[in-house]
Amino acid sequence: xxxxLVTFLKGLPFGEDRNGRAFGKDDPRLAVAAxxxxxxxxxxxxxxxxxxxxxxTLSEAYQLKDDELDALLKAAETADQEAIDLxxxxxxxxxxxxxxxxxxxxxxMWEIAYADGDVDEIEDNVMWRVAELIGVSSRDRLxxxxxxxxxxxxxxxxxx
Numbered sequence: 001x002x003x004x005l006v007t008f009l010k011g012l013p014f015g016e017d018r019n020g021r022a023f024g025k026d027d028p029r030l031a032v033a034a035x036x037x038x039x040x041x042x043x044x045x046x047x048x049x050x051x052x053x054x055x056x057t058l059s060e061a062y063q064l065k066d067d068e069l070d071a072l073l074k075a076a077e078t079a080d081q082e083a084i085d086l087x088x089x090x091x092x093x094x095x096x097x098x099x100x101x102x103x104x105x106x107x108x109m110w111e112i113a114y115a116d117g118d119v120d121e122i123e124d125n126v127m128w129r130v131a132e133l134i135g136v137s138s139r140d141r142l143x144x145x146x147x148x149x150x151x152x153x154x155x156x157x158x159x160x
Contacts, residue, residue, distance in 0.1 A: 032105070
């Protein structure tokens with residue numbers, strides 16, 4: 001499951017700076033990471049395992065380590081905190097990803113949202129808004145939510 005999501009992220013194109021050193025406003029890596037932070041912060045209760053999951057996902061997907069990974073994480077957190085709406089991120093994603101990739105992105109976002117084991121109603125609302133803005137149908141969004149929830153519950157049962 002996690003490998004499939006990392007494979008998806010690896011396929012995303014880079015934005016303005018293709019050398020990986022800077023994360024411009026049109027860089028889907030920055031948009032993806034900022035939206036990940038947005039969803040984990042939506043309920044006002046950020047868990048370390050959520051942030052760790054974001055870092056692991058981005059590190060594997062983009063082969064970023066140490067300073068480069070830290071730079072993306074910091075840039076994404078800052079971009080999310082400074083953003084006045086979700087459009088600045090969702091418009092980048094919509095421009096760079098085709099329909100199937102956007103559906104996979106929503107699945108990834110559910111994985112991040114469920115990283116702490118629960119999805120709050122505010123996180124659910126953020127997921128709805130992001131999906132709407134990038135053109136993912138309510139049916140796909142809800143199907144993915146239930147799929148990820150079941151997968152998370154099953155993984156949690158195995159861990160016990």
